[in-house]
Amino acid sequence: MRLRRTAIFIIVLLLLTLVPTTAFADTPSSWAKDGVSRAIVTGLVPASLQSRYTQPATRAEFCTLAVTLYESLKGEITGRTTFTDTNDVNVQKAAAVGIVNGVGNGRFDPNAKLTREQAATMLTRLADTVGQPLPLSAAAFADNAAIASWAREAVGQMQASGIMSGVGNGNFAPKGDYTREQSILTAMRTYITVKGGKPDSLYSGKYHGALQGSAKIMDGKTLLISIFVSADGSALSDYQINVVRDKLDIAKNFIESEGKKYGKAIDLICDYNKYPDLRYDMEFTGEFFILPENAVAGGLTAEQRLVSDRTDEILHRFIENTIPYLALADKYQTDSIGYLVHLNYKDSYQNYATVYDAEFKIVNWYHERAVSFLRASQVPSTLAHEILHVFGAVDLYAPYAYRGVSQALADYAKYNYPDEIMVGGWSYDASGEFVYDGIPKEISRITAYCLGWLDDIPELTMFPELRREHPAVFTDQTKIPVT
Numbered sequence: 001m002r003l004r005r006t007a008i009f010i011i012v013l014l015l016l017t018l019v020p021t022t023a024f025a026d027t028p029s030s031w032a033k034d035g036v037s038r039a040i041v042t043g044l045v046p047a048s049l050q051s052r053y054t055q056p057a058t059r060a061e062f063c064t065l066a067v068t069l070y071e072s073l074k075g076e077i078t079g080r081t082t083f084t085d086t087n088d089v090n091v092q093k094a095a096a097v098g099i100v101n102g103v104g105n106g107r108f109d110p111n112a113k114l115t116r117e118q119a120a121t122m123l124t125r126l127a128d129t130v131g132q133p134l135p136l137s138a139a140a141f142a143d144n145a146a147i148a149s150w151a152r153e154a155v156g157q158m159q160a161s162g163i164m165s166g167v168g169n170g171n172f173a174p175k176g177d178y179t180r181e182q183s184i185l186t187a188m189r190t191y192i193t194v195k196g197g198k199p200d201s202l203y204s205g206k207y208h209g210a211l212q213g214s215a216k217i218m219d220g221k222t223l224l225i226s227i228f229v230s231a232d233g234s235a236l237s238d239y240q241i242n243v244v245r246d247k248l249d250i251a252k253n254f255i256e257s258e259g260k261k262y263g264k265a266i267d268l269i270c271d272y273n274k275y276p277d278l279r280y281d282m283e284f285t286g287e288f289f290i291l292p293e294n295a296v297a298g299g300l301t302a303e304q305r306l307v308s309d310r311t312d313e314i315l316h317r318f319i320e321n322t323i324p325y326l327a328l329a330d331k332y333q334t335d336s337i338g339y340l341v342h343l344n345y346k347d348s349y350q351n352y353a354t355v356y357d358a359e360f361k362i363v364n365w366y367h368e369r370a371v372s373f374l375r376a377s378q379v380p381s382t383l384a385h386e387i388l389h390v391f392g393a394v395d396l397y398a399p400y401a402y403r404g405v406s407q408a409l410a411d412y413a414k415y416n417y418p419d420e421i422m423v424g425g426w427s428y429d430a431s432g433e434f435v436y437d438g439i440p441k442e443i444s445r446i447t448a449y450c451l452g453w454l455d456d457i458p459e460l461t462m463f464p465e466l467r468r469e470h471p472a473v474f475t476d477q478t479k480i481p482v483t
């Protein structure tokens with residue numbers, strides 16, 4: 001567990017340093033990552049805009065985004081309004097339905113940078129044209145006077161609907177640039193708004209809250225859904241599936257009884273024999289690849305990384321398309337759901353499990369899950385350790401800066417809480433043998449804080465880097481974009 005995580009972290013760093021330096025990033029800014037991923041998954045981002053995310057968007061590019069959004073709601077636009085300075089079909093379509101006008105004299109000025117007030121106007125018109133006009137409200141920005149008269153109403157509507165906000169200091173910066181990633185986020189929020197949702201549901205939605213993911217605070221009922229993957233001989237036998245169930249039961253009892261110490265009445269619902277709708281079997285065809293053993297030895301090749309990302313995406317889509325998680329959430333009366341992927345993988349000679357998160361993957365999905373390999377070293381405590389990751393616990397055995405764990409904190413945790421389950425995932429008895437029938441571990445107040453069980457702990461004074469705005473998050477993705 002430790003070796004792999006360290007190795008993977010190093011690989012990520014290496015990959016980052018190998019990326020050629022370009023003026024504009026091909027991955028979204030950290031604060032935009034979740035929203036952009038969601039927009040891509042929703043089908044709102046044309047391929048031509050899935051790069052150079054920090055580059056200011058042009059008027060024509062914004063048309064492409066607006067048309068994609070419009071057509072996803074209303075079907076293909078057949079009309080065309082032409083301009084003398086562009087043949088861009090998306091500009092022609094956007095003008096035909098009234099989302100944009102030209103700049104006069106039959107011109108559109110397609111390559112000019114989009115301004116923030118233009119973006120506001122186009123999105124407001126888009127909402128009008130799909131029959132979901134945004135409520136009128138006067139703009140209230142310190143630089144109101146700088147907003148063009150033709151854009152003032154739209155800026156007010158954007159502000160009131162929460163689709164666009166200011167740039168800080170109470171200003172809107174109407175003539176400022178609007179980057180591709182900002183454009184994508186606002187398109188996504190417009191989409192949610194015209195479909196009747198609250199735009200902030202992108203970040204804190206009941207089931208798709210990016211900041212907490214699908215696995216929120218373990219308190220009361222919490223679902224843990226098991227997915228048994230059959231890929232290239234990785235399937236578990238019925239006997240093995242029952243063995244894992246028994247280990248899971250021990251993990252459940254451990255987590256519930258540790259939770260009690262912090263006043264939490266947790267009901268971790270994970271017994272797939274008792275509740276068959278918590279078990280899913282997935283037949284995986286094609287190359288299957290999850291953080292393979294040579295990640296330890298020498299790192300991933302670009303090709304392996306691609307397959308690994310693809311594997312992860314397929315797993316995500318399986319959850320998205322096959323598991324009725326919304327119905328399950330309603331049935332079991334909880335909005336906190338985690339997933340555990342089980343494999344008996346022939347090429348994984350070393351047992352390990354990992355939780356996927358934005359740091360390891362190009363795309364951050366919204367369903368939080370851990371992967372567990374059935375091996376002799378899979379003991380109930382390794383399952384509990386990974387389950388806790390899914391619900392926000394961080395490894396305390398080594399420094400992970402982006403999770404708020406410094407070397408000093410790791411040392412402190414090891415010294416003060418040697419039996420803490422995030423300090424060590426495996427459990428051994430006095431003779432050094434794996435313990436299969438229980439979990440001789442504890443959940444310290446450090447992990448309790450990460451899980452959202454405690455709001456404040458003395459360690460926060462000593463290690464302020466551990467503090468996070470949102471509980472139960474694996475990484476501290478706390479930045480709400482200012483658009």
Ligand SMILES: [Zn+2]
Binds near residue numbers: 001385389394395425
């Ligand atoms: Zn771990």
